[in-house]
Amino acid sequence: MKPASGRGSNSANVRRYNERLLLQALRRTEPASKADLARHANLTSTAVGSIIESLGKAGLIEYTGRRIEGQRGQPAALIRLDPRGAFGIGVRLDRTGIETVLVNFAGDVLGRSAIDMVLPHPSVVLEIVRRDVEQMLALLSASERERLAGIGIAQPFNLGSWLRELGLPAENFRAWDETDFPDALSRALNLPVFSENDGNAAATAELFYGHGRxxxxxxxxxxxxxxxxxxxxxxxxxxxxxxxxxxxxxxxxxxxxxxxxxxxxxxxxxxxxxxxxxxxxxxxxxxxxxxxxxxxxxxxxxxxxxxxxxxxxxxxxxxxxxxxxxxxxxxxxxxxxxxxxxxxxxxxxxxxxxxxxxxxxxxxxxxxxxxxxTFGPDAGAIGAATLPMFYNFSPRAGFRHAGIKTQEVNHAA
CATH class of the missing domain: 3.30.420.40 (ATPase, nucleotide binding domain)
Incomplete structure (x- = not known):
């Protein structure tokens, strides 16, 4: 398979792209056999077999049984994403609330914290979010923490604007237009932080786990x-x-x-x-x-x-x-x-x-x-948690130019 334009021509980049392509195929069709994945990704059976072996060693996939109905010969082994393969923490900042969630590789919410309040000063929110993230991390074992893809922040990019139309007090939001909150959180936690506006973040969750399948x-x-x-x-x-x-x-x-x-x-x-x-x-x-x-x-x-x-x-x-x-x-x-x-x-x-x-x-x-x-009130927070997943595991490259406050996580496929 020739590398897609813009994704590099060396074999390492091609292999990485194909790994992500198979992970996307599993999100859309799981459980699936190797033959199913080869057809979906337009790859050879040999290439798929090699990639599946690599993804299995990385702990990103697992075998879930065999297909028996309507098949001749040896039943095909079925593969799915391993929910414990990766984890993401998402923080949604809204003008009237703060929500933090922990999700696994399958998109299941494992923990959450939510506060309904008119957003206070960024320094106050930083302490709230740092506490909430630490509570989410406490839900993971030591080995699972090593599989944390990062922290996602979803917030309106112009929190201090349109307050008259929304009926909100201007004094609460002046500092937000002068604060790089994702950078402050990354420094406070020493973890990779991925930031996006709340609309795009929620849309990313739909792409990764919802109607985008x-x-x-x-x-x-x-x-x-x-x-x-x-x-x-x-x-x-x-x-x-x-x-x-x-x-x-x-x-x-x-x-x-x-x-x-x-x-x-x-x-x-x-x-x-x-x-x-x-x-x-x-x-x-x-x-x-x-x-x-x-x-x-x-x-x-x-x-x-x-x-x-x-x-x-x-x-x-x-x-x-x-x-x-x-x-x-x-x-x-x-x-x-x-x-x-x-x-x-x-x-x-x-x-x-x-x-x-x-x-x-x-x-x-x-x-x-x-x-x-797909997600109702959880859309913004799950969208935030999806950002590090999308960046690390999607074959699409658009988010390479999104706000990422530390180095890219390298445990991804």
Missing amino acids: TCDDFIYLFLGSAIGGGIAIDGDCLRGASGNAGDIGVIPVPPSRLPSAPQPVGQWDILLSRASLNALVRHLHYSGAAADNRVDLQACIEQRLPAVDEWIEDCIEALAPALRATLCVLDVPMVVIDSDIDGGLLDRLVARLRTTMTANAPEARGTPALVRG
Whole structure:
């Protein structure tokens, strides 16, 4: 197999790429036989056999039985990823919360810590996160700690921006725009830290462990305190010059007609001021409902308060044309939508969005599949934990230019 362009021409780079290609094939088809993997990766049986032997010695795969049904001759041995082959810790920093998770190579969450709070000063958050990471490390044995691929940080890149639209206090966030938090955490822990904006991180989790196992190209949307996004093309996430490709939240939209919404300074508003959970909370407060935390907010949704339906209509009125415009530029077959909260909200939003986009589709253009995301409220944190996994084990090279605060981990395949 010839090396793909940009991946180097020497045999070591080719072998490393092929190892990662087989790991990706296992994520998508496991359990699989060597013959299955050879067909999927377009490699010879001899090459696959050699790589499988190497991955087995590295502890990244394991045998899980034999295929018996419908087969002649010797039953084929079946292979899958070894969940203990690697581990990642992810930290999601949101304007209204901190979440830390530990995941294994299969994407299973082994431990978590979550705090709902308006994000305090970076020095305070550093101590919280350092404590949480140490708690996650304590869940691993000494040998498992050697298989830690790194720490991932997922956060909005502009934490100090759009606070008026989100109804948050500016004094809490001024220091964040002057702080390199991933670098500070890497120094505090002496561990490799991989950083990405929260939309791209969550989209990476979908690529690695979710819908990306069957679809290489999709738009990803996450409804949190703001609305984040990511773009998956050919099995990798687009980043753009500043790392903000897919940031649908700042697409210009007409001002909201809800009486709870602040009027924009200029002619246009931005999508996150209308399509965000903060906008929903703001409208619930205006309507006299208690929605001071996630439990209250979910209760309001489950009770189907009129204010929730009013916000949904206003959200879809802004989101549908913004998404349609995005689809005009990115011809993808799927849109994945996830949310920080449910209570039936996500199904209602997806159904309403599908109806609106189908009814208003341009001539000769259809509507892509609109599907729920895989991880729900865990998407950002699992996305963060996926960053070191993606960097070390994906055949895609896009994240080589992402924020990595120490040397690349070398125990990977």
